[in-house]
Amino acid sequence: MNTQSAENWKGFSETVRQLPEDYKFWNWFAGVVDGDGNFDIRIDPISKERVLKQIRIKLHNRDIRILKRIQNYIHIGRIKTIKNKPYSMYIVSTKESMMYIINNIN
Secondary structure: OEEEEEEEOOEEEEEEEEEOOOHHHHHHHHHHHHHHEEEEEEEOOOOOOEEEEEEEEEEEHHHHHHHHHHHHHHOOOEEEEOOOOOEEEEEEOOHHHHHHHHHHHO
Protein backbone atom coordinates (compact mmCIF):
# COMPACT_ATOMS: atom_id res chain seq x y z
CA MET A 1 0.00 0.00 0.00
CA ASN A 2 1.32 3.45 -0.87
CA THR A 3 1.43 6.23 1.68
CA GLN A 4 0.97 9.92 1.20
CA SER A 5 1.98 12.61 3.64
CA ALA A 6 0.82 16.20 3.74
CA GLU A 7 3.60 18.76 3.56
CA ASN A 8 3.42 22.29 4.90
CA TRP A 9 5.92 25.13 5.14
CA LYS A 10 7.53 23.53 8.23
CA GLY A 11 8.03 20.18 6.54
CA PHE A 12 5.94 17.06 6.66
CA SER A 13 2.97 16.77 8.97
CA GLU A 14 2.43 13.84 11.28
CA THR A 15 -0.71 12.75 9.43
CA VAL A 16 -0.06 10.02 6.92
CA ARG A 17 -2.88 8.81 4.73
CA GLN A 18 -2.92 5.23 3.41
CA LEU A 19 -3.73 5.00 -0.30
CA PRO A 20 -4.96 1.72 -1.77
CA GLU A 21 -2.83 0.09 -4.47
CA ASP A 22 -5.48 0.59 -7.13
CA TYR A 23 -5.82 4.33 -6.37
CA LYS A 24 -3.48 5.20 -9.25
CA PHE A 25 -5.29 2.89 -11.67
CA TRP A 26 -8.69 4.48 -11.03
CA ASN A 27 -7.28 8.00 -11.44
CA TRP A 28 -5.67 6.94 -14.72
CA PHE A 29 -8.85 5.13 -15.82
CA ALA A 30 -10.99 8.22 -15.08
CA GLY A 31 -8.66 10.23 -17.33
CA VAL A 32 -9.01 7.71 -20.16
CA VAL A 33 -12.81 7.78 -19.86
CA ASP A 34 -12.74 11.59 -19.75
CA GLY A 35 -10.60 11.81 -22.87
CA ASP A 36 -11.77 8.91 -25.05
CA GLY A 37 -14.88 7.52 -23.40
CA ASN A 38 -18.55 8.24 -23.08
CA PHE A 39 -21.61 7.27 -21.09
CA ASP A 40 -24.48 6.13 -23.32
CA ILE A 41 -27.58 7.54 -21.62
CA ARG A 42 -30.95 6.95 -23.22
CA ILE A 43 -34.56 7.71 -22.32
CA ASP A 44 -36.56 4.65 -21.35
CA PRO A 45 -39.69 4.64 -23.55
CA ILE A 46 -41.88 3.28 -20.75
CA SER A 47 -40.81 5.26 -17.68
CA LYS A 48 -39.48 8.30 -19.61
CA GLU A 49 -36.44 8.35 -17.28
CA ARG A 50 -32.83 8.60 -18.33
CA VAL A 51 -31.07 5.24 -18.11
CA LEU A 52 -27.35 4.45 -18.39
CA LYS A 53 -27.05 1.84 -21.15
CA GLN A 54 -23.27 1.53 -21.65
CA ILE A 55 -19.90 2.91 -20.69
CA ARG A 56 -17.63 2.96 -23.75
CA ILE A 57 -14.02 3.84 -24.53
CA LYS A 58 -13.04 4.11 -28.20
CA LEU A 59 -9.36 4.01 -29.16
CA HIS A 60 -7.31 3.45 -32.30
CA ASN A 61 -6.18 -0.15 -32.83
CA ARG A 62 -2.55 0.85 -32.18
CA ASP A 63 -3.65 1.57 -28.57
CA ILE A 64 -5.59 -1.66 -28.03
CA ARG A 65 -3.12 -2.60 -25.27
CA ILE A 66 -4.73 0.16 -23.16
CA LEU A 67 -8.15 -1.43 -23.55
CA LYS A 68 -6.70 -4.85 -22.71
CA ARG A 69 -5.01 -3.43 -19.61
CA ILE A 70 -8.36 -2.05 -18.43
CA GLN A 71 -10.17 -5.31 -19.11
CA ASN A 72 -7.48 -7.41 -17.42
CA TYR A 73 -7.37 -5.15 -14.36
CA ILE A 74 -11.09 -4.92 -13.57
CA HIS A 75 -12.17 -8.25 -15.17
CA ILE A 76 -15.36 -6.87 -16.69
CA GLY A 77 -16.47 -5.58 -20.07
CA ARG A 78 -15.60 -6.62 -23.58
CA ILE A 79 -13.43 -5.30 -26.40
CA LYS A 80 -15.06 -4.99 -29.82
CA THR A 81 -13.17 -4.24 -33.03
CA ILE A 82 -15.15 -2.00 -35.37
CA LYS A 83 -15.43 -3.48 -38.89
CA ASN A 84 -13.65 -1.61 -41.68
CA LYS A 85 -12.40 1.01 -39.22
CA PRO A 86 -9.06 1.29 -37.41
CA TYR A 87 -10.79 1.53 -34.01
CA SER A 88 -11.64 -0.75 -31.12
CA MET A 89 -14.10 -0.14 -28.32
CA TYR A 90 -14.18 -1.26 -24.69
CA ILE A 91 -17.82 -1.71 -23.65
CA VAL A 92 -19.41 -2.28 -20.24
CA SER A 93 -23.16 -2.80 -20.37
CA THR A 94 -24.37 -4.67 -17.28
CA LYS A 95 -25.88 -2.57 -14.53
CA GLU A 96 -23.71 -4.10 -11.78
CA SER A 97 -20.51 -3.57 -13.75
CA MET A 98 -21.37 0.03 -14.62
CA MET A 99 -22.15 0.81 -10.96
CA TYR A 100 -18.83 -0.77 -9.92
CA ILE A 101 -16.94 1.47 -12.36
CA ILE A 102 -18.84 4.62 -11.40
CA ASN A 103 -18.35 4.00 -7.68
CA ASN A 104 -14.60 3.48 -8.13
CA ILE A 105 -14.17 6.53 -10.35
CA ASN A 106 -15.99 8.69 -7.80
